[in-house]
Amino acid sequence: MMQQKHTPMNILKKISLVGCFFLAGIGTLTAQHETTPEAKPVDVQEIVFSHLSDAYDWHITTWNGKHISIYLPVIVKHHQGGWEIFSSKRLHEEGHHYNGFYIDENRKGKIYEEGYDDRPWDLSITKDVLQIWINIFILLIIFIPCARWYKKHDITKEAPKGFVGAIETLTMYIHDDVIKSCIGEKHYKPYAPYLLTVFFFLFITNLMGLIPIFPGGANVTGNISITFLLAFITFLLVNIFGSKHYWKEILWPDVPMLIKCPIPLMPVVEIIGIFTKPFALMVRLFANMFGGHTIILSLTCLIFITFGISKEMGTSMTFVSFLMLLFMNCLELLVAFLQAYIFTMLSAIFIGLAHPQHEEN
Amino acid sequence: MGNLPSILTPDFGLMFWMLLSFLVVFLVLAFFAFPTITKAVEERKNFIDDSLKNARLANEKLAGIKAQSDQILKEASEKQARIIQEAMATKEHIIAEARGKAQQEGAQIIEEAQSHIVAEKERVLRDARSQVANLSVQIAEKLLQEKLQSNEEQEKYLERILNNME
Numbered sequence: 001m002m003q004q005k006h007t008p009m010n011i012l013k014k015i016s017l018v019g020c021f022f023l024a025g026i027g028t029l030t031a032q033h034e035t036t037p038e039a040k041p042v043d044v045q046e047i048v049f050s051h052l053s054d055a056y057d058w059h060i061t062t063w064n065g066k067h068i069s070i071y072l073p074v075i076v077k078h079h080q081g082g083w084e085i086f087s088s089k090r091l092h093e094e095g096h097h098y099n100g101f102y103i104d105e106n107r108k109g110k111i112y113e114e115g116y117d118d119r120p121w122d123l124s125i126t127k128d129v130l131q132i133w134i135n136i137f138i139l140l141i142i143f144i145p146c147a148r149w150y151k152k153h154d155i156t157k158e159a160p161k162g163f164v165g166a167i168e169t170l171t172m173y174i175h176d177d178v179i180k181s182c183i184g185e186k187h188y189k190p191y192a193p194y195l196l197t198v199f200f201f202l203f204i205t206n207l208m209g210l211i212p213i214f215p216g217g218a219n220v221t222g223n224i225s226i227t228f229l230l231a232f233i234t235f236l237l238v239n240i241f242g243s244k245h246y247w248k249e250i251l252w253p254d255v256p257m258l259i260k261c262p263i264p265l266m267p268v269v270e271i272i273g274i275f276t277k278p279f280a281l282m283v284r285l286f287a288n289m290f291g292g293h294t295i296i297l298s299l300t301c302l303i304f305i306t307f308g309i310s311k312e313m314g315t316s317m318t319f320v321s322f323l324m325l326l327f328m329n330c331l332e333l334l335v336a337f338l339q340a341y342i343f344t345m346l347s348a349i350f351i352g353l354a355h356p357q358h359e360e361n
Numbered sequence: 362m363g364n365l366p367s368i369l370t371p372d373f374g375l376m377f378w379m380l381l382s383f384l385v386v387f388l389v390l391a392f393f394a395f396p397t398i399t400k401a402v403e404e405r406k407n408f409i410d411d412s413l414k415n416a417r418l419a420n421e422k423l424a425g426i427k428a429q430s431d432q433i434l435k436e437a438s439e440k441q442a443r444i445i446q447e448a449m450a451t452k453e454h455i456i457a458e459a460r461g462k463a464q465q466e467g468a469q470i471i472e473e474a475q476s477h478i479v480a481e482k483e484r485v486l487r488d489a490r491s492q493v494a495n496l497s498v499q500i501a502e503k504l505l506q507e508k509l510q511s512n513e514e515q516e517k518y519l520e521r522i523l524n525n526m527e
Contacts, residue, residue, distance in 0.1 A: 136382055144394060225372050228371050
């Protein structure tokens, strides 16, 4: 035991210890700063939800009591008609009202029009939309040069190395081991581009969600709108392009007559199944990403809560919190890949179920 | 729905932009990126498979050629050995034949010479006898000065004398 070598574990331990001390110091500083003006209790739920929710501006940090944000364009339609485009900065200054529009904090922080109770048409470029655009931009600057590589090189003479090679490996892994094997050799081809896009979009988005500052950090895949839309596309693909054997198995499955004839028990179960499958897809991705973000944010809040109780407790809690945050972030890296993988795989399986092969053979 | 957090309520604006953005990225990637990559990998795979197959065929061919050349070499050396063996046998046969013939001829020559010698000797002896008889007759004629009455009696007499003289 005395002859400890520089194994990766030992080095990691040392780094994390140093990191702990370092972070504890910063934690103490910021916590003092936060608690001195007025000792208001930390509302964890409020902080977590405000971080995870979509917003009309991208809040980066607060410096000396001033908010530093990127204000995004608001695009709304008056109830009387006519579209309105303006910076969301207008809603944060001079009375928080602009041309009759205001952000109602009591109703999920959405924009409402004065005198109307229902939401106006709202196509604002919100934080999540901007994050999606950033992610799409990243996707394009990854894949377009990669695809160009193949156009420029003679593929019978050389194979890609480095970054293009890595992307090729990942793409072919998803293409061969997930899409081809889940849908089946015969029918996978038309669905491959969609499923690959879904996988890489989710993977990039999940990873970007883990970056705590500007180019990333918006909780996109932990928003039900996004997962609902993706699950809905899969639902459409499954049911529009499903073969007649698929519909036969739903409406007249191969089960004893008794459970499908007088009362159509099995068909009812199968029809419910049509909707539960994409629903599970939607909820699984949403809940996993939302849960991961919530845990990380809560652990961060823990530092500030304990500093509110006492300085010693806060300092010691910073250690614990830091270690747990480190662990959670590593776990979330895995989850980021895993959830993208699972979403793609389940979509592929559902599409595969809509093309039963054993019937045709 | 009213008291749910905003991330749990589908928002039309966000869904609209998400759908639009996703469609755009899907179309771009589906037409320009993924098919290029998967097709290239597939083509490379086919190329590698073909190359491996060709290499295997070439190896098999090469092995066949080698076996063939080995066979030819083996046959040639066998033929060579056989020819040498045959030549040796022929040589020995010829020598043996020549020797036999020579011996036979020699023996014949010697035999002929011997029989010739015997005949010659007899002839010489016979000549000598008749000469001697003639001489004796002449000698006796001269000595006796008279002619014996019958030749037959003379010859018998002379023979008797000659036999006694031997």
